[in-house]
Amino acid sequence: MQRQRWFTPYLLVLPAVIWVFVFALWPFLNTVVLAFTDARPLRPARFVGLENFGKLFEDERFGYALSTSLVYVVVCVPLLTFLPLLLALLVHHKIPAIGFFRTTFYFPVIASAVVVAIVWEFLFSGSGTVNSALQFFGFVDRPIEFLSDRLLLIGCAVGLTVWKGLGYYMVVYLAALGNVGRELHEAAATDGAGWWRRFWSVTVPGVRGPIMLVSVLVCVGAIRVFTELYVLSNGSGGPGGRAMSMVMLIQSMGKGLNGQIGYASAISLVLFLLTLVPLAVVGVLNNSDTIKDALASRRVTKAARVARAAKGAAR
Amino acid sequence: MSAAQAQTTTAPRREKAYRTRGSADIMKPSLPGLIGKYALLILILGIMVFPFLWQMSTSFRGATENIYDFPPSLIPAAPTIDNYANVFRAIPVLDYAWHSLLVGVGTVITNVVFATMGGYALGTIKFRGKWIVLAIIFSTLLLPAEVTLTSQYLTVKSLGLANTLWGVFLPGAIAAINVLLMTAVCRMIPPDTLDAATIDGANTMERLRHIVWPNVRGMVSVVALFAFIGAWDDFLWPLVVLSDPANYTLTVGMQYLSSNFAANPRVIAAGTMIALVPIIVLFAVLQKQFFRGVEEGSVKG
Incomplete structure (x- = not known):
């Protein structure tokens, strides 16, 4: 049935399409082009080929930024994939006051990362609550300078990211847990499976898809980390700027009248390629069944052949 | 057999939150299990809200009160609002809040209006080039926005x-993800309803208003809440765009306050x-709708 004139749908999607072109595709193409130039503000850009990318290998700051982001990924992914799942299991069943708990667990998510990072800064500062606690219990004599050591600073930022992300991924899992059949749980329990066994054998396979989704989201988010490290180090990137993440490096490179826009674009391009890696990995894993099937069928034929051979030998 | 008996005997009574004797409902925790569960919930609650409570109590403490003691006391001995007055003296915080509000409300309005329009077209109308549009948006x-920052x-x-x-x-x-979310829910609208409205003489705007909405x-x-939170909490983009402290939004202003007045944590806390x-209050008011919307979206999408 014709409900409208032919151009109506085009008019309706036009704003969204314009926005995608002007504020996503165009800047992306521009980034790709700029990555091969030595563009700076107030100066015409010159094409320099792969020079920016060559510079990356020698640039110590880029090495540190890359390793910071990778450490972030390696620590955040397992923590933020499984802790929220356990939390979701804890708040999954309707018991009195559960709505209150769910809502408050979500508070860190909606608070601005700047605000919570400032709170974190107080808690972990030289004279902050964490140090007072450590001294109170006699674990340390002198306060630990959490925020002026590269790894400790990154550790604090990871703690902050995990604390802030728990509620978000909890909600993702909550929506998924509703689809795990309780019959399976009951059947497993009848067969004598305890809580732990049921968790690994029923719940985890049941939410396999969401686990993949969450780990990809966490991974991409961890590569893109900025605010936590920026605020905790007061914009400096820690001692000698060595706790900078890749995005912090891009931001500090590209700003100001002397900004190296071309070089910053090259780093952006590397960042983009890195965010595609987890997606590619999941793509392979999702198709791994086909691969596994192929391997398994090969093993079966091999076993059959061996069996036949053994039979023949016995005869 | 025994399970059936237990069910028939407990049916008239009020349902208990824990597993009673003889009940075969393994999805329910036993009574000690339930108590343990609440203990765990309260412990996590403490971890989740302690930093906020501590910050709030710091913001009400006078200049002479020690904020570094352990164990920390959450109730200030002599509550004062001096710190808040000091914030107003240090930075134009009302201007910053106003800027954040303007950006947040603007983002909500444009996202809701244009994502609904686009989602309606992509979800319910067949037209040439639709898959190209969807592919571009996807x-x-x-x-990531960080990639195109410069x-x-x-x-x-x-x-x-x-x-x-x-x-x-x-x-x-106009965020691409919102257009896709609205497309997904618009696909659920029965086409017959839209046809019926058309026969009754409704034009596109009227259908959007009375059937789609x-x-x-x-x-x-959900879209509105996330758009507002995203705009209100965003830090990197305003930090890059705004160079004049007079134009800052709240998040950039907070970082400015924190790096320039580091000597007085009480003022920063305020x-x-x-x-x-404001954002916590907004969320607390809308949380029922939000959680319902999230479940709806996941079931349907």
Whole structure:
């Protein structure tokens, strides 16, 4: 049935399409082009080929930024994939006051990362609550300078990211847990499976898809980390700027009248390629069944052949 | 057999939150299990809200009170609002809040209006080139905003919007993900309803208003809430766009306050409270709709 004139749908999607072109595709193409130039503000850009990318290998700051982001990924992914799942299991069943708990667990998510990072800064500062606690219990004599050591600073930022992300991924899992059949749980329990066994054998396979989704989201988010490290180090990137993440490096490179826009674009391009890696990995894993099937069928034929051979030998 | 008996005997009674003797409902925890569960919930609650409570109590403490003691006391001995007065003296915090509010409300309005329009067209109308449009919008999901940061700034600068709130607002005005979310819920609207409205003489605007809108309100509340939170909490983009402290939004203003007045944590605590309380209150008011919308979206999408 014709409900409208032919151009109506085009008019309706036009704003969204314009926005995608002007504020996503165009800047992306521009980034790709700029990555091969030595563009700076107030100066015409010159094409320099792969020079920016060559510079990356020698640039110590880029090495540190890359390793910071990778450490972030390696620590955040397992923590933020499984802790929220356990939390979701804890708040999954309707018991009195559960709505209150769910809502408050979500508070860190909606608070601005700047605000919570400032709170974190107080808690972990030289004279902050964490140090007072450590001294109170006699674990340390002198306060630990959490925020002026590269790894400790990154550790604090990871703690902050995990604390802030728990509620978000909890909600993702909550929506998924509703689809795990309780019959399976009951059947497993009848067969004598305890809580732990049921968790690994029923719940985890049941939410396999969401686990993949969450780990990809966490991974991409961890590569893109900025605010936590920026605020905790007061914009400096820690001692000698060595706790900078890749995005912090891009931001500090590209700003100001002397900004190296071309070089910053090259780093952006590397960042983009890195965010595609987890997606590619999941793509392979999702198709791994086909691969596994192929391997398994090969093993079966091999076993059959061996069996036949053994039979023949016995005869 | 025994399970059936237990069910028939307990049916008239009020349902208990824990597993009673003889009940075969293994999905329910036993009574000690339930108590353990609450203990764990309260422990996690403590971890989740302690930093906020501590910050709030710091913001009400006088200059002479020690804020570094352990064990920390959450109740200030002599509550004072001096710190809040000091925030107002240190930075134009009301201006910053106003800027954040403008950007947030603007983002909500444009996202809801244009994502609903686009979602309606993509979800219910067949037209030539639809799959190309969907593919273009989908592809931008793979593109993190951080990647285009530098070029985005160049775009905004060439539009003459550097160091303005318009520059902060525009790139986020229509988010691709919102268009896709609205497309997903619009697909659920029965086409017969839309046809019936057309026969009754409704034009596109009237259909959007009277048929589509009531059907997608759940998702709209999720889109609106996330758009507002995203705009209110965003830090990197305003930090890049805004160079003049007079134009800052709250988050950039808070970082400014924190790095320039580091000597007085009480004032900074008061500042963060000003940034935090409105968004927490907003969420607490809308949380029922939000959680319902999230469940709806996941079941349908």
